[in-house]
Amino acid sequence: MIAILGAMQEEITPILQMIGEYETTEFANNKFYTAKIGNNYVVVAYSKIGKVNSALTTSILVQKFGAKKLLFTGVAGSLNENLHIGDILYATSLVQHDLDITAFGHPHGFVPGIEIFSRTDQSLNELAQKVAQKQGIKLIGGVIATGDQFVCDKNKKEWIKNTFNADAVEMEGGSVAQVCTQLNVPFFMLRAISDEAGGGADVDFDEFLNSSANISAKFVIEMVKAL
Numbered sequence: 001m002i003a004i005l006g007a008m009q010e011e012i013t014p015i016l017q018m019i020g021e022y023e024t025t026e027f028a029n030n031k032f033y034t035a036k037i038g039n040n041y042v043v044v045a046y047s048k049i050g051k052v053n054s055a056l057t058t059s060i061l062v063q064k065f066g067a068k069k070l071l072f073t074g075v076a077g078s079l080n081e082n083l084h085i086g087d088i089l090y091a092t093s094l095v096q097h098d099l100d101i102t103a104f105g106h107p108h109g110f111v112p113g114i115e116i117f118s119r120t121d122q123s124l125n126e127l128a129q130k131v132a133q134k135q136g137i138k139l140i141g142g143v144i145a146t147g148d149q150f151v152c153d154k155n156k157k158e159w160i161k162n163t164f165n166a167d168a169v170e171m172e173g174g175s176v177a178q179v180c181t182q183l184n185v186p187f188f189m190l191r192a193i194s195d196e197a198g199g200g201a202d203v204d205f206d207e208f209l210n211s212s213a214n215i216s217a218k219f220v221i222e223m224v225k226a227l
């Protein structure tokens, strides 16, 4: 079973449209859609926004639906001047930018018992590179920073970028990564850029959510077909 996860309805609607027929299971105040893509059984869901929702849903996908791999599809704000609206990137590692016990002398993003940066699965990342090459799509890997905030402020953006050497910012990846790491499930994290996380990011987000969500979803479907 392969899990395909998004945060918002808009991020999985293109997936469900491409699948066409699926079964719906309700659990924990959410809906989970199961179907077959090629030879693979898949379970698709959107978690709702933020770290708690995405951690809960990831745990359910693994423990209740038996997901053996997880692919995330969604949108993010760019922190990298070479990443523009509509471009895609995958996470090589993820960090929680709002995790802060620096008062005790620890670095940003650290609490005892975890690594600051969670690494994604190397073989899924390599598969993504192959799929991108085949389709002539430009795909880069980078650090994705996660926090329970929509970043639409130049100073906040610069701080996250400089503190973690991050390329994109969003609100779910870091928590999905931690759950998958603890449960030993290989995971892949793809994001299409919807905005540039500075002033006006909210306006860009509203304008580009659907088109960017579509770009990311299409790519993830191609990856599932290639698995």
Ligand code: SAH
Pocket: 007, 008, 049, 050, 074, 075, 076, 077, 078, 149, 150, 151, 152, 169, 170, 171, 172, 194, 195, 196, 197, 201, 205
């Ligand atoms: N418009 C929505 C809220 C969107 S929050 C509403 O009113 O309900 C932004 C979502 O897109 C999150 O799921 C997050 O992961 C991603 N995202 C895109 N750009 C972002 C940014 N600049 N900062 C943080 N998250 C961002």
